[in-house]
Amino acid sequence: MKIAVLTSGGDAPGMNAAVRAVVRTAIHYGIEAYAVMNGYKGLVDGDIRKFERNDVGMILNRGGTILGSARLEEFKQLEVRQKAVDHLKALSIDALVTIGGDGTYRGAADLCDMGVNCMGIPGTIDNDIASTEYTIGFFTALNTAIDCIDKLRDTSFSHQRCTVVELMGRHCGDLSIFAGVASGSEIVITEETGFHREDVLDKIRKAKQMKKRHMIVVVAEHMLDVFALAQEIEDYTGYETRATVLGYVQRGGTPAAYDRILASKMGTYAVELVRDGAFGHAVCARGIEIFSMPLREALAVKRKRTDLYEYLEKIS
Numbered sequence: 001m002k003i004a005v006l007t008s009g010g011d012a013p014g015m016n017a018a019v020r021a022v023v024r025t026a027i028h029y030g031i032e033a034y035a036v037m038n039g040y041k042g043l044v045d046g047d048i049r050k051f052e053r054n055d056v057g058m059i060l061n062r063g064g065t066i067l068g069s070a071r072l073e074e075f076k077q078l079e080v081r082q083k084a085v086d087h088l089k090a091l092s093i094d095a096l097v098t099i100g101g102d103g104t105y106r107g108a109a110d111l112c113d114m115g116v117n118c119m120g121i122p123g124t125i126d127n128d129i130a131s132t133e134y135t136i137g138f139f140t141a142l143n144t145a146i147d148c149i150d151k152l153r154d155t156s157f158s159h160q161r162c163t164v165v166e167l168m169g170r171h172c173g174d175l176s177i178f179a180g181v182a183s184g185s186e187i188v189i190t191e192e193t194g195f196h197r198e199d200v201l202d203k204i205r206k207a208k209q210m211k212k213r214h215m216i217v218v219v220a221e222h223m224l225d226v227f228a229l230a231q232e233i234e235d236y237t238g239y240e241t242r243a244t245v246l247g248y249v250q251r252g253g254t255p256a257a258y259d260r261i262l263a264s265k266m267g268t269y270a271v272e273l274v275r276d277g278a279f280g281h282a283v284c285a286r287g288i289e290i291f292s293m294p295l296r297e298a299l300a301v302k303r304k305r306t307d308l309y310e311y312l313e314k315i316s
């Protein structure tokens with residue numbers, strides 16, 4: 001038997017741990033392991049290499065992905081995907097483990113429709129795959145965000161300023177709300193909360209009147225222009241305000257313990273699914289339980305708003 005693995009979409013800390021687990025578990029079961037370089041792009045180009053145990057040595061603790069990643073819009077086209085299928089067939093590869101976000105899952109589900117057995121492992125800092133409680137990379141990105149907000153609070157306090165900070169997450173507010181609660185931020189604005197301009201400005205004005213030395217406003221990306229909001233806050237409340245966009249720093253760094261363990265368990269589980277004859281499944285986790293469901297079903301699961309929003313209301 002032969003299994004290939006790829007990482008696709010935005011890189012996430014812990015992807016390497018998942019690659020390592022896939023390759024080593026496969027070899028453990030006497031299955032040949034292959035690595036596809038640069039996501040679906042490498043699959044289309046035929047950049048597929050045989051991997052041995054040592055090829056995934058010393059990567060468990062490394063951020064990014066040693067396989068490389070890419071976003072490939074053209075993969076939605078049947079004729080482009082056909083090239084990928086042909087390369088897999090030429091090497092007689094029985095299954096492909098894909099590690100990435102929902103775009104990666106969609107690509108994997110489309111390949112399944114063309115007869116390729118694909119498994120999906122959720123790897124993204126956004127935590128926007130509803131079929132799993134947490135995605136690989138989320139907690140590392142969260143730690144990075146908290147660390148940065150703690151630093152912003154130091155300078156915010158010293159200068160008696162309000163700080164507006166934009167976090168990633170695509171269209172999911174989890175990174176913002178988890179970071180907001182864990183850093184003691186006063187206000188969090190995400191798609192799930194909506195942006196209630198008057199309420200936000202009034203809350204900050206009241207804090208200023210009560211001589212609060214600092215305010216942190218966390219804003220999820222795609223919600224609004226944080227620099228314009230900072231100006232508005234300053235004009236309306238009298239609080240000197242600065243805006244910071246954290247950006248890609250959230251995607252890098254050495255993976256947190258949780259991400260390494262989740263990735264290791266999921267990588268092993270994906271290979272065992274293939275060995276046991278499953279076709280087209282997504283690996284999921286809830287609490288300590290690892291399980292799977294068909295990829296299309298996983299893509300259809302609706303995301304629920306985390307109950308952390310209620311905590312923030314009470315303790316911020």
Ligand code: F6P
Nearest residue numbers: 010071124125126168169170251
């Ligand atoms: O999905 C991870 C992510 O970092 C999102 O949070 C962000 O919206 C997006 O990727 C940025 O994408 P790109 O790397 O293509 O600029």
